[in-house]
Structures are given as structure tokens and as C-alpha cells.
Amino acid sequence: MCLNSHFLLNTLYNEIAQQLAKLYEDLKKVQTRTVKTLERNYNDHKDKLLLLNQSFLSLETAASRRDWHKKSIQEKVEYVIREATSLDNLALLYEGWTPWV
Numbered sequence: 001m002c003l004n005s006h007f008l009l010n011t012l013y014n015e016i017a018q019q020l021a022k023l024y025e026d027l028k029k030v031q032t033r034t035v036k037t038l039e040r041n042y043n044d045h046k047d048k049l050l051l052l053n054q055s056f057l058s059l060e061t062a063a064s065r066r067d068w069h070k071k072s073i074q075e076k077v078e079y080v081i082r083e084a085t086s087l088d089n090l091a092l093l094y095e096g097w098t099p100w101v
Contacts, residue, residue: 057088 071079083089 053088 068076
């Protein structure tokens with residue numbers, strides 16, 4: 001291989017490596033901005049979503065209790081099982097509750 005072509009290949013390689021490094025840095029900046037924006041949006045709306053979910057659960061529970069006496073035994077059992085296994089209710093469980101003690 002001639003010295004001139006080796007020099008050109010080396011120069012080309014260095015230019016490509018520099019461009020890739022710049023692209024990588026730009027991508028990291030965009031990713032950081034995107035993550036920060038998502039975190040900010042989540043934190044801005046997290047409390048509102050939790051409050052809305054609790055309100056919905058309260059309304060749903062109140063509506064189902066209002067007609068409790070009209071439900072059949074099977075419907076009551078299904079309701080109790082659904083409430084006992086609901087992730088929303090389990091998430092509200094008091095962490096200090098230790099039934100095994």
C-alpha cells in the first residue's frame with residue numbers, strides 16, 4: 001500500500017471517528033433532555049392522578065355499597081374477592097401491618 005493512500009485512509013478514519021463521537025454526544029444530550037422532561041411531567045401530574053384514582057375508587061365503592069342488600073350471595077362473594085385481590089387496595093395496605101407476628 002502506498003504511503004499516500006495509507007495517509008488518506010487514516011485521515012478519513014479520524015474524521016469519521018470524530019463525527020461519530022460528536023453524534024454520540026449530541027444523542028446523549030437529547031436523551032438527557034427527554035428523560036428530564038418526562039420526569040418533570042410525571043412529577044407534575046403524579047399527585048393529580050393519585051387523587052383522581054382515590055376519588056374514583058371512593059365513588060365506585062360507595063355506589064356498590066348502596067346496592068349491597070340487592071346483590072345475590074354470589075355477587076357479594078365475587079365483590080369481596082375482587083376487592084381483596086385488587087392491586088389498588090393492596091397498594092394502600094399499611095406497611096406496618098404484620099399479621100404473622
